[in-house]
Amino acid sequence: MFTEEIMPPPAPAHTPVDILRFNTCGSVDDGKSTLIGRLLYDSKSLMEDQVEALERSADITSGGQINLANLTDGLRAEREQGITIDVAYRYFATPRRKFIIADTPGHVQYTRNMVTGASNANVSIILVDARLGVIEQSRRHTAIASLLRIPHLVVAINKMDIVGWSEARFNEIRAQFEEFLPRLDIKDVKFIPLSALNGDNVVTASPHTPWYPGPPLLGHLESVHIGSDWNLHGFRLPVQWVNRPNNPRDPALHDFRGFSGQIAGGVVRVGQKILALPAGLATTVKQIWTLDGPLTEAFCPQSVTLVLEHDIDISRGSMLIGLDETLPGAGTDLHAKVCWMHPRPLQRGKKYLLKHTSSTVQAVVTEIEHRLDITSLEPESVPSELALNDLGEIRIRTARPLFYDSYATNRLTGSFILIEPGTNATVAAGMLLPARELVKPEAADYII
Amino acid sequence: MTNYHLDHLQHLETEAIHIMREVAGEFERPALLFSGGKDSICLLRLAEKAFRPSDLPLPLLNVDTGHHFPELNEFRDRRATELGAKLIVRRVEDAIASGIASPAPGEISRNKLQIPTLLAAIEEFRFDCCIGGARRDEEKARAKERFFSYRDSFGQWDPKNQRPEIWNLYNGRLHSGENMRVFPLSNWTEMDVWEYIGRERLEVPSIYFSHRRECVRRHGQWLPVSPFLPLKPQEQTRELVVRVRTIGDIISTGLVESPAETVDDIITEIAAARVTERGSRSDDKASEAAMEDRKKAGYF
Ligand SMILES: Nc1nc2c(ncn2[C@@H]2O[C@H](COP(=O)(O)OP(=O)(O)O)[C@@H](O)[C@H]2O)c(=O)[nH]1
Numbered sequence: 001m002f003t004e005e006i007m008p009p010p011a012p013a014h015t016p017v018d019i020l021r022f023n024t025c026g027s028v029d030d031g032k033s034t035l036i037g038r039l040l041y042d043s044k045s046l047m048e049d050q051v052e053a054l055e056r057s058a059d060i061t062s063g064g065q066i067n068l069a070n071l072t073d074g075l076r077a078e079r080e081q082g083i084t085i086d087v088a089y090r091y092f093a094t095p096r097r098k099f100i101i102a103d104t105p106g107h108v109q110y111t112r113n114m115v116t117g118a119s120n121a122n123v124s125i126i127l128v129d130a131r132l133g134v135i136e137q138s139r140r141h142t143a144i145a146s147l148l149r150i151p152h153l154v155v156a157i158n159k160m161d162i163v164g165w166s167e168a169r170f171n172e173i174r175a176q177f178e179e180f181l182p183r184l185d186i187k188d189v190k191f192i193p194l195s196a197l198n199g200d201n202v203v204t205a206s207p208h209t210p211w212y213p214g215p216p217l218l219g220h221l222e223s224v225h226i227g228s229d230w231n232l233h234g235f236r237l238p239v240q241w242v243n244r245p246n247n248p249r250d251p252a253l254h255d256f257r258g259f260s261g262q263i264a265g266g267v268v269r270v271g272q273k274i275l276a277l278p279a280g281l282a283t284t285v286k287q288i289w290t291l292d293g294p295l296t297e298a299f300c301p302q303s304v305t306l307v308l309e310h311d312i313d314i315s316r317g318s319m320l321i322g323l324d325e326t327l328p329g330a331g332t333d334l335h336a337k338v339c340w341m342h343p344r345p346l347q348r349g350k351k352y353l354l355k356h357t358s359s360t361v362q363a364v365v366t367e368i369e370h371r372l373d374i375t376s377l378e379p380e381s382v383p384s385e386l387a388l389n390d391l392g393e394i395r396i397r398t399a400r401p402l403f404y405d406s407y408a409t410n411r412l413t414g415s416f417i418l419i420e421p422g423t424n425a426t427v428a429a430g431m432l433l434p435a436r437e438l439v440k441p442e443a444a445d446y447i448i
Numbered sequence: 449m450t451n452y453h454l455d456h457l458q459h460l461e462t463e464a465i466h467i468m469r470e471v472a473g474e475f476e477r478p479a480l481l482f483s484g485g486k487d488s489i490c491l492l493r494l495a496e497k498a499f500r501p502s503d504l505p506l507p508l509l510n511v512d513t514g515h516h517f518p519e520l521n522e523f524r525d526r527r528a529t530e531l532g533a534k535l536i537v538r539r540v541e542d543a544i545a546s547g548i549a550s551p552a553p554g555e556i557s558r559n560k561l562q563i564p565t566l567l568a569a570i571e572e573f574r575f576d577c578c579i580g581g582a583r584r585d586e587e588k589a590r591a592k593e594r595f596f597s598y599r600d601s602f603g604q605w606d607p608k609n610q611r612p613e614i615w616n617l618y619n620g621r622l623h624s625g626e627n628m629r630v631f632p633l634s635n636w637t638e639m640d641v642w643e644y645i646g647r648e649r650l651e652v653p654s655i656y657f658s659h660r661r662e663c664v665r666r667h668g669q670w671l672p673v674s675p676f677l678p679l680k681p682q683e684q685t686r687e688l689v690v691r692v693r694t695i696g697d698i699i700s701t702g703l704v705e706s707p708a709e710t711v712d713d714i715i716t717e718i719a720a721a722r723v724t725e726r727g728s729r730s731d732d733k734a735s736e737a738a739m740e741d742r743k744k745a746g747y748f
Binding site (some may be wrong): 031415 | 452453454455456458459460461462463464465469470472473482496497498499500501502580585591592594611612613614615616617619621622634635637639642
């Protein structure tokens, strides 16, 4: 196979090479806000005016001592209640990476919040208080990370200073985790002993843990391999917008008809045979148009505009797929896991709008198969409804067929949201299970 | 094997293009807020990336406070013409004259008056979605902002009543009279914006680069001397070599002393900076909750 030997020029010191998204979860008082504050503070991502504001508020709230947790407590109402109530995002960069933190709080609405904050994450950090060890919340957070198929997990065992930097305690907690981890489908787990308050093993290695051979948290986040977190098998392009210039000045564009979207899986090349769904017609990629010039190939998650050989009926919500690899499922009967996100419970027989990639269809929930135990993800009961923060397995029938992958193979074509008609509220996040029937390409003919 | 890898700017770019196209696909009458400032310059390039070779399927909208830097308005108008885009400008001055906006006695800042002027423009053109250039890293109240930020029929933002955003699935459904604000640059930082401007070779208004200007010291910062900012007795002006880091009104934009003459110089300067960009705007200084209050009232 042909190997490209060309090395990119070394990046200047201030240019991060890629983006890592992570979320932090823990129960109240595990030290989540302190940890994020410490990461920002010690990596010198804070500016003087932010530190000043921190010092100003320290005078009022904590008797003059800087409170790192204040950095991440966003809105005034929340500061007044002393809690964070939603997902907040933070940004910082080191010479190696740019980081996006989704800060998801660990109280009442936590399942919903964590699902929201973690849905795009490469890494989930689960905070554990070293004194308390594994508690119910830790199991839940881990289960949700596994359900969402977050590729990498970090178990940050915090407040090690209070347990005298005991290696035995660290190993004990680690063993507690390793007992239930195999039942959850998580491949990459890293355990780190730290003190967010004092900064041990957060940005710099701690002198208190000679028995811990690994990197500090930031070092791990800088080096964890995320290159393969995107799906590069099985081309999928959900069409977002049909690109048809009106009265173009350039005569070459008179017949231009392009299909714009973000590639949700795989790779596409000029000359490749593809199938347009739901039309079910095959054609060939004539051009991959971008503002920066035409490409010979494009890959997930690039945004492109495809020009095709034949004039097929394609509009927003159509899906273009490759024919040479795994084919997507097709059908109106869906089987999915959902996280219920709204105070009004899910009831069988109720109609919703289902948004999947760029298409929105009417849907009815035909069955609630079971509620899932929130720490083991095992079926727990057969309920008549799912309430806020419940996880469940349901069956849905849609008014039009959907073309989809299982969430396990593709996060982008295997996920959906449910919208309640009338209120327009987003009420559920759904993860599709493998389809019974796949798209049948042999039924698809070239149009002449 | 080819290495299918996107760097951080390419990631931010494809995310933003996806959002722009969702707007074009889901809304009847969207608009893009274009001030001529650096963030909206990036937005405009992203709109080109999303929609070319077609014309931009949405007009540009700007609320002119009457206290804009003249360089900014000149740039705004010229850029719109170059791109063949439709530009709609609504003036605070006119909104005051027609009673839509009423200044508080003695207040010179036009900052608050932008809100009713913008809301009136949204109503006039029945815009159901406005794309804005706000970033979450700008300050705390924005850190929880969504990509698709829902506003009720009074244009108000309720931080507790926002829709969860999961994966890249945005819920853009509205009732009539309601409105969505969409922020494709949510995940960008000030550094990303300048790196993108550098990579794309985008033109920016001259005031972002260092120039000589008469300044006056107030509230710990240098403000530009202009007809809108009468000098107080005993105030001394000084001519300094300065540039703007973030553009607000000419009466409230703090200037930073800087020799930066190119985008690369600016990037180097930001990499070494010790103060956030909003730290140079006196309208945000008043209180930490200032932005939060303005957002609730319908500001971006
Ligand atoms: N001793 C010790 N205390 C900590 C550590 N991390 C956090 N704390 C304290 O634990 C309390 C809760 O921390 P906070 O960050 O607000 O927790 P959150 O609710 O998870 O955000 C605060 O009093 C912190 O000072 C640590 O590593 N060691």
